[in-house]
Amino acid sequence: MxxxxxxxxxxxxxxxxxxxxxxxxxxxxxxxxxxxxxxxxxxxxxxxxxxxxxxxxxxxxxxxxxxxxxxxxxxxxxxxxxxxxxxxxRVWQAMRELGEARLAEIERIKNDFMRDKDSLRPLSAGELLKRLQDRDVIVLDVRPEAEYQVGHISGAQSVPLARLETQLRELPQDKEVIAYCRGPYCVLALEAVQKLRAFGFRARRLADGLPDWQLAGLPIEQDEGVNI
Amino acid sequence: MxxxxxxxxxxxxxxxxxxxxxxxxxxxxxxxxxxxxxxxxxxxxxxxxxxxxxxxxxxxxxxxxxxxxxxxxxxxxxxxxxxxxxxxxRVWQAMRELGEARLAEIERIKNDFMRDKDSLRPLSAGELLKRLQDRDVIVLDVRPEAEYQVGHISGAQSVPLARLETQLRELPQDKEVIAYCRGPYCVLALEAVQKLRAFGFRARRLADGLPDWQLAGLPIEQDEGVNI
DNA sequence: CATATATTCAATAGAATAATTGAGTATATG
DNA sequence: CATATACTCAATTATTCTATTGAATATATG
Structure with missing residues (x-):
């Protein structure tokens, strides 16, 4: 032995x-x-x-x-x-941070893609949390509804990108609209922001996606009867 | 464009x-x-x-x-x-945690190797910090001295494994001795603990290594004139 | 300035990986 | 119970990765 x-x-x-x-x-x-x-x-x-x-x-x-x-x-x-x-x-998140910190290519690819799409700086989770507490913003979860049901930012409403235009009339014009989606390499929130701006809304996106929000321990809700 | x-x-x-x-x-x-x-x-x-x-x-x-x-x-x-x-x-640390959580093989390999080598549970960083504040323990950095010089736990003394036996007489017998090294897959602290116990000391090792301690923001020191 | 040292480079062979194709398996449906 | 669906498996080919070997390069030393 x-x-x-x-x-x-x-x-x-x-x-x-x-x-x-x-x-x-x-x-x-x-x-x-x-x-x-x-x-x-x-x-x-x-x-x-x-x-x-x-x-x-x-x-x-x-x-x-x-x-x-x-x-x-x-x-x-x-x-x-x-x-x-x-x-x-967590590993993927750490990897993302490493890549963003060290690989200049990633920055370049993002800039290439975002050019003209997203002139305004995205919100950090902390900023959104504060603005939510001030009841200062409308938050839209623009992912497919199945993902919203499993878990979403507390107070966010589900507006999958495909339904965005038809639901525009239900949104108040006086508040800034914050859209979020899956994560920093998901394009849904970006497209939502473009559309919202085209219709005259003040709109920005959340920098990260729901999983980051959730892992940070920030408030989430899920639809009833959904097992994670 | x-x-x-x-x-x-x-x-x-x-x-x-x-x-x-x-x-x-x-x-x-x-x-x-x-x-x-x-x-x-x-x-x-x-x-x-x-x-x-x-x-x-x-x-x-x-x-x-x-x-x-x-x-x-x-x-x-x-x-x-x-x-x-x-x-x-950070990525490597997240990977380590994932592996320890998910790969049963890792647990088995560690048990195989540690068998009879380390009957006592290693200390967590939090436990060591408390015992340091109580001035209740002696802490030994058993890595090669060059690594100690670049950074070590505040209050630890450098006792590279090769010098351990000759420095034993300088250690007080009444306190528990805590040895630490590079990390959880480094064998230096384990060997130090075995030797210390063979000479009648109460000895345990810190579960993680210096880099984990440092990244956790716990107190470290470095020798003067060393550029990191 | 010849020689030793520390490291990199280039070429190679064997092993592992990735995508495709077509066959095989498990479950549901009419 | 035959058929469709969702997925896995096996075989193949092209590509990439790994370790070794010996040559090449850069720096220090006598």
Whole structure:
């Protein structure tokens, strides 16, 4: 029963952590994780959102699952995947911060895309929280309704992008409208802000998405009868 | 000057983040990062610590550097590498927590190795802080002295493992001795505790290493004239 | 200025990864 | 119970990654 030596120990430990980093080492899998931070999705839904083939999506999901980053459940013909642990999102969040801090390319890509789309600085979570307490703003969750139901910023109303124009008349003109969506690389809030401004509203977007808000411990609500 | 579409935008962004995750997707590179969390090291030193060939170490370092995770400086014939950003360690820390939470293998490997080596529960940082304030313990930094000089827990004394036996007589017998080292997968504190107990001291180790202590904002000191 | 040292570079071979295709499996539906 | 749906599996090909080897480069030293 002789114990392993310290080099073997280190090799084994770092090899285990590398299982996780290898599972994360792919752009599509990062996008899948970013989606799964919203709610569980079926393979089909994920394939559609990430614009991948079903078989390819399935294989990527299995890579993530075999590194223990995802769990699945079957419901009829569908198999739903979800993040196995809050720490999965924490790692992605830390990675995002590292990338934003160190990779100038990311800044450039964002600027390229946002050019002319979003002249105003997005709000931080802290700023939004304060303005919510002052009852100074209207907050719109512009993600698909299923994601709103699983959890949303307290006081936000669900206005999926597709329904935005028809619901415009219900919004008060005197308050600034803040739109938020999935996260900093989700384009829904950006598009909502553009539309709102085109119709004469003062509108800005929240810098981060719901998962960041939630992890920061800020107030959220969920629709009744929804199991997370 | 037409802006890119949102799919291209997402692909580009996630591809950038994948540059980072790909750089991290290797056990040896994770070990190098864990070492570089202590201080800057030359290629030669890193190769020796991680038990890799020089050429292989150099190539791994360049992979990390091209993902902007490391920076280097030349001093004479030596090239010293360091973490480019505190966020690099934060990512590794988040990864460690995820692995400890999700990979049962890690628990098993640690138990295998620690068996008979460390019967007592290690201290958390919070516990050590309290006991330090009560002046209730002696704290030993058992890392190589160069790492102590760059930064150490306030009040800790430098007792590199190799010098431990000769310095034993200087330690008071009436207080518990707490040893700490580089991190949870560093074996130095474990070995120190074993030795101390063999000589009749009450001894335990700190669960995490200096970088975790430092990042938590807990009190550290550094030797004069040392530039970090 | 020749030599030693520390590191990088280039070439190579073997291993692992990614996307596609088509077949296979489990569940639901008429 | 045959058929459709949702997903997984297996095989293939192209690509990328890893470690090794030996040569090349930059700096220090006698």
């Amino acid at each position: 002789t114990s392993i030596d310290s080099r073997t120990f280190k090799n084994q430990v770092y090899e285990q952590f590398a299982r996780i980093t290898k599972a994360l080492a792919n752009a599509h899998r990062l996008e899948l994780i970013d989606l799964l931070a919203q709610r569980e999705f079926s393979v089909e839904e994920l394939a559609k959102e990430a614009e991948l083939s079903i078989a390819n999506t399935s294989q990527h999901l299995q890579v993530l699952r075999s590194a223990s980053l995802l769990e699945q459940r079957r419901d009829g013909r569908h198999i739903y995947y979800r993040l196995a642990d809050e720490n999965v999102f | 037409t802006s890119i579409d949102s799919r291209t935008f997402k692909n580009q962004v996630y591809e950038q983040f994948a540059r980072i995750t790909k750089a991290l997707a290797n056990a040896h590179r994770l070990e190098l990062i864990d070492l570089l969390a202590q201080r800057e090291f030359s290629v030669e030193e890193l190769a020796k610590e991680a038990e890799l060939s020089i050429a292989n170490t150099s190539q791994h370092l360049q992979v990390l550097r091209s993902a902007s995770l490391l920076e280097q400086r030349r001093d004479g014939r030596h090239i010293y590498y360091r973490l480019a950003d505190e966020n690099v360690f």
